[in-house]
Amino acid sequence: EAQVTQNPRYLITVTGKKLTVTCSQNMNHEYMSWYRQDPGLGLRQIYYSMNVEVTDKGDVPEGYKVSRKEKRNFPLILESPSPNQTSLYFCASSPSGRGLYQPQHFGDGTRLSIL
């Protein structure tokens, strides 16, 4: 089954404790992206990757890191999480990133709470 898989689905942690949210897709998609969703603010793009070893900042990259060493994986790293990073996070992938002419497939979401 074609899918985007995020782990964990839920996490409660404390300020400053490094964490990684994994994202994997099995559709051989070139493009992957991370979003956060906060009430009243809609989905905001954190980072995206047009292909392996190519990543770029979205609209809200502060406090996050990403890497794209393999086509299928695009982990989101919070080096020193803070309470303002409490949010619902989505990973998404698309066959091609150039111009975003194709729809994105979303993972099930990860709900992070940082105390």
Added chain:
Amino acid sequence: ILNVEQSPQSLHVQEGDSTNFTCSFPSSNFYALHWYRWETAKSPEALFVMTLNGDEKKKGRISATLNTKEGYSYLYIKGSQPEDSATYLCASSGGTSYGKLTFGQGTILTVHP
């Protein structure tokens, strides 16, 4: 940051009503306009991606149009059903970056039986 606006914020209709909502986006350096449907406790699902001025797309009772010159898109639902209740998101790619996608805040549709 691109500014993508959706209206109305929320909408309540009766089963069988037809409805429509609006997405406005910057018309300069435009690449594509996406529509997604997002049901509670699920992840967003793609409805349409449109790229050309005058594009019209249809999927069942849902259709969308695109005007890139004036920077707006309409989503129409004909004969709304309770299962159409969801948040409808639009997103625009454009500007100086090929890979950025900016979402509007969404329109929450509730269809009452």
